[in-house]
Amino acid sequence: MLRVVVESAKGLPKKTLGAPDPITTVIFRDDKKKTKSIDNELNPVWNELVEFDLKGKALDSSSYIDVIVKDYETIGKDKFLGSAKISLRDLASGQARSLPCKNVPLVSESGQNIGATINLLVGYDAPANAVPNPNDPQAGETTVDAGGGGGGEEGNETLPDGSQSGPAGMSPSGGQSVNLRQSLSRTQSRYRLANKPQDFQIRVRIIEARQLPGNNIKPVVKVYVCGQTHRTRIKRGNNPFFDEIFFYNVHMLPTDLFDQNISFRVYNSYSLRADSLMGEFKVDVGYVYDEPAHCVMRKWLLLNDPDDSSSGAKGYLKVSLFVVGTGDDPPVEKRESNDDQDDIESNLLLPAGVTLRWATLSLKVFRAEDIPQMDDAFVQNLKEIFGGEANKKNLVDPFLEASFAGRKLCTQIIETNANPEWNEVLNLQVKFPSMCERVKLTVFDWDRLTGNDAIGTTYLNLANIASSGGEVEGNSGESEVGFLPVFGPCYINLYGSPREFTGFPDPYEDLNFGKGEGVAYRGRILVELSTKLEGKADKAVDKIHSDDVLVVQKYQRRRKYCLCAVFHSASMIQEPGEPIQFEVSIGNYGNKLDTTCKPLASTTQYSCAIFDGNHYYYLPWANTKPVVVVTSYWEDISHRLDSVNIILYITHRLQSNLEEFKTAILAKVSDNQLAEVWLKLLNQLIEDLESFPTPELEGHSNLTTLDIQIKKLRDRALTSIKDGARRMREEAGEIRDTLSDLESWVEKLKMLAEEPQSSMPDVIIWMLRGEKRVACSRIPAHQILYSTFSEQACGQHCGKTQTVYLQYPMDKNKGLKVPVQIRVNMWLGLSAHEKKFNSYSEGTFSVFAELYENQAQVFGKWGTTGLVGRHKFSDVTGKLKLKKEYFIPPRGWEWESEWFIDPEKALLTEADAGHTEFMDEVFQNETRFPGGDWKPASEPFTDVNGEKSRNPAEFDCPPGWIWEDEWTVDINRAVDDQGWEYGVTIPPDDKPRSWVPAEKMYHVHRRRRLIRPRKRSKVPGGAAVERRDQGNPEGWEFSSLIGWKFHRKERSSDTFRRRRWRRKMAPEGRLGAAAIFQLEGALGIDTEEKEKDSKGDVTKLFGANTPTVSCSFDRSYMYHLRVYVHQARNMTSMDKDSFSDPYAHVSFLHVSKTTEKLRATLNPTWDQTLIFNDVEIYGDPQKIAYHPPNVVLEFYDSDQVGKDEMLGRSICTPLVKLNSGVDQTPKLLWHPIIQKGKLAGEALVAAELILINKSGDSDLPLVPPKRAENLYMVPQGIRPVVQLTAVEILAWGLRNMKPYQLAAISSPSLVVECGGQRVESAVIRNMKKSPNFPSSVLFIKVLLPKEEMYTPPIVLKVIDHRPFGRKPVVGQCTISSLEQFRCDPYVITAEGAMSSKMALMMASPHKHVSITMEEKRPLLEAQVAEKEKETVDWWSKFYVSLGDQEKCGPYLKKGYDTLKIYDCELEDVPEFKGLTDFCDTFKLQRGKNDNGDDDPTVVGEFKGSFKVYPLPDDPGVAPPPRQFRELPDSGPQECLVRIYVVRGMDLQPKDNNGSCDPYIKISLGKNTIDDRDHYLPYTLNPVFGRMFEMTCFLPQDKDLKISVYDYDLLTRDEKVGETVIDLENRFLSRYNSYCGLPQSYCISGINQWRDQLKPSQILENLARLKGLSKPRTEDNGNSLTFNGKEYTLAQFENNKEIHQHLGPPYERLCLHVLRTQALVPEHVETRTLYSTFQPNLSQGQLQMWVDVFPKSLGLPGPPFDITPRKPKKYFLRAVIWNTTDVTLDETSITGERMSDIYVKGWMPGMEEDKQKTDVHYRSLDGDGNFNWRLVFGFDYLPAEQLCLVSKKERFWSLDKTEFRIPPKLIVQIWDNDKFSLDDYLGTVELDLRNLVAPAKTPEKCSLDMMDNVEIGPPKTEQNKSLFAQQSVRGWWPCSIEQDGKKVLGGKVEMTLEIVSEVDADERPAGKGRDEPNMNPKLDLPNRPETSFFWFTNPCKTMKFIVWRRFKWVFIGLIILIILVLFIAILLYSLPNYISMKIVKPLS
DSSP states (O other): OEEEEEEEEEOOOOOSSSOOOEEEEEEETTEEEEOOOOSSOSSOEEEEEEEEOOTTOOOOTTOEEEEEEEEOOSSSOOEEEEEEEEEOHHHHTTSOSEEEEEEEEEEOTTSOEEEEEEEEEEEEOOOTTOOOOTTOTTTTOOTTOTTSOSSTTGGGGGSOGGGOOSGGGOOSSGGGSOOOTTHHHHHHHHHTSOSSOEEEEEEEEEEEEEOOSSSSOOEEEEEEETTEEEEOOOOOSSSOEEEEEEEEEEEEOHHHHHHOEEEEEEEESSSOSTTOEEEEEEEEHHHHHHSGGGEEEEEEEEOBOSSOTTOOOOOEEEEEEEEEOTTOOOOOOOOOTTGGGOOTGGGBOSSTTOOOEEEEEEEEEEEEEOOOOOSOSHHHHHHHHTTOOOOOTTOOOEEEEEEETTEEEEOOOOOSOSSOEEEEEEEEEEEESOSOOEEEEEEEEOOSSSOOEEEEEEEEEHHHHOBOSTTSOSSTTOOTTOBOOOEEEEEEEEEESOSOOOSSOOTTGGGGGTOSOOOEEEEEEEEEEEEEESSOOSOSEEEOOHHHHHHGGGGGOEEEEEEEEEEEEEEOBOSOOSOEEEEEEETTBTOTTOOSSOOBSOBOOOBOOEEOSSSOEEOOOTTEEEEEEEEEEEEOOHHHHHHHHHHHHHHHHHHHHHHHHHHHHHTTOOHHHHHHHHHHHHHHHHHHHHHOOOOOOTTOTTOOHHHHHHHHHHHHHHHHHHHHHHHHHHHOSOGGGGHHHHHHHHHHHHHHTOOTTOOSOOEEEEEEETTEEEEEEEEOGGGGBOOSSOGGGSOTTTTSEEEEEOBOTTOTTSSSSOSOEEEEEEEEEEGGGGGGHHHHOOSEEEEEEEEEEEEEEETTEEESTTOTTOOSEEOTTSOSBOOGGGOOOOTTEEEOSOOEEOOOSTTBOOTTTTOSEEEEEEEEEEEOOTTSOOEEEEEEEEOTTSOBOOOGGGOOOOTTEEEOSOOEEOOSSSOOTTSEEEEOOOTTOSSOSOOBSSOOTTOOEEEEEEEEEEEEOOOOTTOOOOOOOOOOTTOOEEESSSSSOBBSSOOTTOOEEEEEEEEEEEESSOOSGGGGGGOBSOOOOOHHHHHHTTTSOHHHHTTTTOOEEEEEOSOEEEEEEEEEEEEEESOOOOSTTSOOOEEEEEEETTEEEEOOOOOSOSSOEEEEEEEEEEEEEESOHHHHHHSOOOEEEEEEEOOSSSOOEEEEEEEEOOEEESSTTOOOOOOOEEEEEEETTEEEEEEEEEEEEEEOOTTOOOOOOOOOOEEETTEEOOOTTTSOOEEEEEEEEEEEEEESOOOBTTBOOOSEEEEEEETTEEEEOOOOSOTTTOOBOSSOEEEEEEEEESSGGGOOOEEEEEEEOOGGGOOOEEEEEEEOOOGGGBOOTTOOOTTTBOOOHHHHHHHSOOOOOOOOOOOOOOHHHHHHHHHHHHHOOHHHHHHHHHTOGGGGGGGGGGTOOOOEEESSOGGGOGGGGGGOSSOEEEEEEEOOOTTOOOSOEEEEEEEEEEEEEEOOSSTTSOOOOOSOBSOOOOSOEEEEEEEEEEEEESOOOOSTTSOOOEEEEEEETTEEEEOGGGOOOSOSSOEEEEEEEEEEEETTTOEEEEEEEEOOSSSOOEEEEEEEEEHHHHHHOTTOTTSOBOSSOBSSSTTBOOOSSOHHHHHHHHHHHTTOOOOEEEGGGTEEEETTEEEEHHHHHTTSOOOTTBOOHHHHHHHHHHHTTTOOBSEEEEEEOBOSSSTTSOOOEEEEEEEEEEGGGOOOOOOOOOOOOOOEEEEEEEEEEEEESOOOOEEOTTSOEEEEEEEEEEOTTOGGGOEEOOOEEEESSSOEEEEEEEEEEEEEETTTTEEEEEEOSSTTOSSOEEEEEOOEEEEEEEEOOSSSOOEEEEEEEEETTSBOOOBSSGGGOOTHHHHHHHSSSOSSTTOBOHHHHOEEEEEEEEEEEETTEEEEEEEEEEEEEEEEHHHHHHSOOOSBTOSSOOSSOOOOOOOOTTOSOTTTOHHHIIIIIIIHHHHHHHHHHHHHHHHHHHHHHHHHHHHHHHHHHHHOSOO
16 A cells, blocks of 8 residues: 655745645556645645555555646646655665655756645555565665675675666666656756856855764865865864855856766875775766756765775765856755754765666777878878888778766777777776766877877767666656667767868867867767676776677678759859869768769869859859769668658657747737647647657667667657647647647657667768868758658658758858858668659759860960960869770760760859949059150050950940940049059069059059949840850850969950860660769779879879769749848847947848848838849749748848948748739748847748749739839738837936946937837936936837737937037937836826825925834833843844744744745845836947947946827827826935845855955945954855945935955955845835835834834825825724725734734734735845856845935934844863773783773864863773763854854964854763873764763663664654753763774763853852862762772782782792792701711710
């Protein structure tokens, strides 16, 4: 059974009207259960139980429940509010029977946190028959054992080898699969970032660590981010508390930043550097950014040993991480009250339900091919000279480097081989699932001497080659979708810079490192990737087994592919120049400058560009379109690409329907129409998903594991989208709300269409000018690939004409200029399917061989003699010798005709082609000897370059042109009055290099320019233009030089001529267009040449004479095009005057026109129709209709001086009408204008293309009305429908105007323009005295479109009136949407009668209100108040309002007010509408600034407002009443301002130590307050508690600037950040924001009334303001009528505590009524600080508020006292009585185990106040007696339950740093050694707020007592605060770590007592046993006699050590000595005695 108790939720979002009616649904395994709904509640409490029957199936580790909170609707669908997903992993593993889920955040559908939380309790009874799943890795292993085995190695054996299911060791369950966080939400959160370097800030807060390994350690944490390192302070102990925050400011590309790591390392600062690292954790920045709100809050990190993969956890570190991007608000950290006991398990930072394991990514690198030359051929040339064999093909020494998560491995280097075979496997050891996202593969070229060059880089993205199974919703509990990273075997293509090798540095080298999009194919590598969990590889780099190399052979089978591209047009070329040619290549095939492949017909013929008569050039291909044909060989991966194309097909249909849906929403169509569009979208999506399944994989030989996995994943995801769509169709309530779901489906489909194993290279189209590569475009092969599977599986552009915009490689300007726009039709397919091409091809294909016959003119005769260095017959370039006889048709082809002469039209450019007006020019030259007479020069007439030209008389007017004038001398140049210019010839030149207009003696050469203009003659209507004279009848073309410029007619100056011979070929026995695919190889080459010059440059021979293929169309169609350019908006300003002078070039294929130029506007309205008559397009009209060519609009800013600057480009697709009778009009739509890849405005345009039928009778639409000669307007029916509208402008004033051209702005006026009308305000006479406009209301009547999407913006311009009549525009502002200003003029709302407080003041002068305070209080009451002040202060109110119950004392019980705390600026609170209800503030901008920054600068502010309403069309009807009436007086006011600064939060550190010494600085007008003396040292969260009073004049001094500075002693103080408050808005707003309304009216106490007016007066003013009658009162002010409603005091104060501070009842009632009027309450706002250094990043926050009082109303009430609380002094007295069971550490001389015990104690943070007892020597049984008192004094904040420690961090620090540290006591037992270091025996750490209850006797005391509090909340209520208990006595265990386990080191008996300072004076006690030895009195310890120190007590040593031990030895020795003496004496006296005996002398 699974039981879920739904307890409660907090902070649900408000609805637009009222609060929601929340109801909760719990979903488990597709089973839904609901709670009751609760009416109208933001914090609902349900406390309901729902039960799920498990039907005998146990939970597994991937089980979860979904909790969805909705807003209950009686009718229609319930509205989604938020959801949460709760994993049941812990219940499944059997670790817990119940799972309390507290404060689970609710997220919206897009995964964003909505700020609400829910509380649940989940209980689980396992089914009786359930057994834990043996394959479930979580069942036998808790999440903490991240390394596998924590206790022993069991963790590693949970997966027996045999149990891995699925191919290639796929993960048997979702549990261990990678949680590659759902990439969907990631892409959504990241795509909003522009890809340009920008400011980010990474904040890392290190809170605390737990369970660090080791004894008596001093840990320190180092955090390393983006090359910056910060470290914490050094702490002591295994559970240190750091609480430090580090800031890292970076400026870089988002993509680079997200790949960077944040690395946490914990070091032990005690031990040697080598082994000091205790554990580390790494996470990448992108991971944090993708979390909700871009932050990770108070999570535990599991630390690991980076070197030892098998080790378990090395402790835990608790951190908060934030990534703050531009404009993000950093989230507020909430400290939970039970945070200290939080459960590490449930709060680990890991992807949900995943254990980190070691994994090996095995990357098999087989081979590479097509690697380009990277070294020059110098050595090879030397070899050749000495007769060696040269190897010029393989000038490259490649090796591959793979890197992942900071680890890099390389293969071996294979020298001189462009197709290397490495056959090596690289084993990357990584922690899995990894926080890094991609494996980077780079192929390098090894260089002996210089650095290695990158050849190409590619990435394997783990998100694409692995899956956690989390991507697919629905189907809960199933985990087959997840799989580990796997890839290939498959080729990966490399792209980078162009392949051609030069010895010079490569300008595009960065492309080879993977930065930017590569522009050329650079080879490919064959790799395979697999992942093994656990187990370590023996070698990092190893050889691949030969069997594996054989297996991979089948993946390399090639098939032949054919690619054909027909070029239909090339237009929008910006400048003419050398002839242009296009090259199409796929891989190496078709690359004209590469010699490794067969030559192919892969380039078009050269052609010269022709002017289109307006702005652009195009290539004149007419009806003969060039064709390129490329055959190539690749692996057949159709099974992959078919799926991709099918999914893309579905996506494109969904996208186009979605666009239509969005447009419908924008255009505000009726609900029925919208529903129709929406249903069509859903039906089509469901139908597409049903009818186009992805292909099955069976039967393909080259399947990989990844193919099968991706197929499963895709099928599952597509099914889930289909089901979702069906559900949506049935259940959706509000159609517009489904938009986000539909968009997320599009994103998801796009992700599913990504194919990682796409081994077919992209097709690359290059444009070549002459021989130089200019621009290119890459087209993925799948887009043009033909498929036999289904029509949908063909690429979207296969066989269809598409428009391609080429790009410059590595374009710095990001596409500012288009090199060329081409329309090309491409088809790519297997050569086996080439017949299918016939159905796609249009026109007839013909193939020619061609060569040129060359002749030169010598002495007036044409012949071959003068051909210097040229051949008689050559190719088009003239460099290659050819002969007709040597041409051999390719295999399968034969000649169809003989050689014939056929002049090439496209290369003959006459200079006047395409122009309507032209200037013929010629230079007349004369020479002389210095000082002689001028004579005609040897070449009297030349062109501008000095080349020979014709005599002016020889120029004749070409047909179709007429002369406009005779030949004249051009004198508008730097010439003298005759038109001559003079120069000196310096040998070897034959003409001067430079010219001057004044003649000097030494000049020997002069020339002048003769010009004659001509223009096209008007062709009579209907007459066809006669074809241009065909020139020379023999087909010769002439040139004065051997070069490119040829012309048709012979001139006298020509010296060279040539003509083209062609011969047509035909296929043998093949029909249809597909035959062209057989054209492989060149057509044969002059063989003699080969023998003579074998060293000739091969590239010259290659491809130069491949056959030319062209496609000719037998008929063209004429079209008529109309482009309707109505307007544009929000364009960028390019001129200094903040405006641009915009016009547009409109280009369509080979024609273009230009709109008129408008002056000084960013929102131009052209209202112009451009008509293009007779546009000739070849090809089938049906195909044109399907994919019409684009109309391109390029917008320019016209400049009088210099070149016109580009403003952006927009593309519009024309509506095609093949039958002009169709009644369909194009609709004007907004198209984005893109400049450098960024949005730069929008253009409102439409276009229609109409086919003109053959008969010529035109049913064209009527010609639109003209506005001027050749200026047509947009016709009715297309232009927007307009209505007469009134725009009323409240022009209040200007603020903060910056100087213009160094002069201050003194007398400005305002111009308002809207829809072509303009109005100007009166001039402000003196900005300094009064910055408001003298008369405030302006009025315009204007015709505005009825549809909001078409409305033009309002443009504001500020003009300064300067001396001499100059009126420059000094600032402008565009208001793009008028929606917010529309109103109904007949409804007079409160806003209408816009009076304000000030107007009322002026109207009725009040008597000064004096508030008399009763000072005659009885003494007792004064004492009570004084006492109250101690327990209750302003901070109590603040903390109550924050919800911090512990910190506020008895405040709440007394029934006092709370205040409102806004976590944002008051202006950002939605109810108060930014306080702009009286007038808005609009930023004025100025255009481009001098330093070329494009960002416009803000130069001032305009205060004002607008009202827009329709006027009646009938002039007889009276107009509606005006809106702006009864305005307040706009003169200056003197005010008193009180600024209360409560505290700062998360300030930016400004000192090197990662801290800050903040103080406040305030400026208002000219006054500043500098609070430097009250700086707060070393803190990032300062509690200021300061109040400042200032006076100012409004509106001049309206900006109140509050800055926080960092105090520095020696250097300049740095600004942390500042915030600016607009006091004028607060003052004028009718929300009474000048002073917040408290909850009650108190006349004394801490909440005393502080406004100038009493509540009754404020209420009267409000009534007058709203136009209501005065409030009436009855029965002594206990009831009151206001606005027609009756209020009584009882209804407000019924269940409230009535206290002694309250004022009279009537005032209280007025205040209660005021509080119902949505006015600003008494509040504290949170303002974000910003700095100029990082303008968009928060630098911290200030909590504060401001009161503004006008002085004219008298004195305000007394200010609040918000000085911070002071800590109280406490003493902790710890009496150490005894110890027992202490480890005996020493062995005495006599061999006994003993210890010399003493006890040491301290409080963390006050380590310098360490105290120790005396030593109990020679404890033999582990007992010690001390009777010793330790006394610790500390400052304690009872409200916050933290100690306040002030100390200098380092001896050189200037100030003491304040730390807030939990009050703890650490007691350690040590063994005293005199001559060596003392030995450590054990420790106990006691938290005084949460004390482990001691044992009463030593027997009951064990280590288990401590475990209860180590982790997790208290199990029983045995933990109490010592502050509450005052005193406690008993035994506590001390532990010591041995071999990683904690063991008992002894027990200690103590009395702990907390004494306040007063009590300490009353009951004194000394330290140790010093005087005063009392409370309690300590006797000397009763130690056994055996306890002494041997060194100082020799007698005792004798008595106890020597005598005790050696007593019997001594006695024995004495007896022995006596015996020995006895015997000695005996022996001594025996002889004497014997002799005496014998002799007997005495006898």
